[in-house]
Amino acid sequence: MNNDIANLKATACNSDISREIRDSALAQLRAIAGRSHDPRQIDAEIVVRELEALSPAKPATDQTVVDSLQAELLTESHASSIRDVEYGDAARFCSEKGWSKPGVMELWFDRWLPAYFETPEGAGKLSTLEKYWLMSAIEKAGIPIDHDLMNLWAEVRRRAKLDADFAAMLTPEDKELFGSGWFSLRE
Numbered sequence: 001m002n003n004d005i006a007n008l009k010a011t012a013c014n015s016d017i018s019r020e021i022r023d024s025a026l027a028q029l030r031a032i033a034g035r036s037h038d039p040r041q042i043d044a045e046i047v048v049r050e051l052e053a054l055s056p057a058k059p060a061t062d063q064t065v066v067d068s069l070q071a072e073l074l075t076e077s078h079a080s081s082i083r084d085v086e087y088g089d090a091a092r093f094c095s096e097k098g099w100s101k102p103g104v105m106e107l108w109f110d111r112w113l114p115a116y117f118e119t120p121e122g123a124g125k126l127s128t129l130e131k132y133w134l135m136s137a138i139e140k141a142g143i144p145i146d147h148d149l150m151n152l153w154a155e156v157r158r159r160a161k162l163d164a165d166f167a168a169m170l171t172p173e174d175k176e177l178f179g180s181g182w183f184s185l186r187e
Contacts, residue, residue: 005043065103083115
């Protein structure tokens with residue numbers, strides 16, 4: 001099996017990481033499986049079928065539960081919107097509620113975290129995470145680390161997510177290059 005496919009499969013199966021990252025890995029596998037010219041297509045098709053057969057359909061969390069948790073979080077943190085909730089307050093709230101309880105992870109990953117990454121503090125942390133991820137991916141590929149190139153990649157990805165006009169200027173090849181991995185570009 002191709003190393004890229006094996007890594008994506010491992011990521012898609014890893015329950016210790018966020019659902020968003022697992023879904024991104026599965027989406028990448030599906031994209032590769034759909035490319036008839038890609039030599040990794042057959043491996044990707046096999047892995048996608050295997051993952052779909054293994055993962056039972058999990059019932060979605062009732063959004064009223066998430067709405068209720070969000071309202072409670074806003075009340076406890078004295079915030080007017082989810083974007084105004086501090087990192088420490090959100091983490092404490094979710095820990096007190098219990099991460100395995102229905103709706104808690106959805107509140108964190110689907111509502112609070114995306115809003116946090118839109119704040120100046122969150123955008124800075126996201127940029128740092130992307131640089132670390134790029135550094136790790138480059139090291140695993142055996143390529144000498146070029147910090148200027150890593151900074152350029154992180155900046156292009158950040159700008160494409162925040163600026164729809166900039167994202168529209170990127171070619172499909174650019175989107176594949178800069179959008180690969182955990183963080184995808186806007187379409």
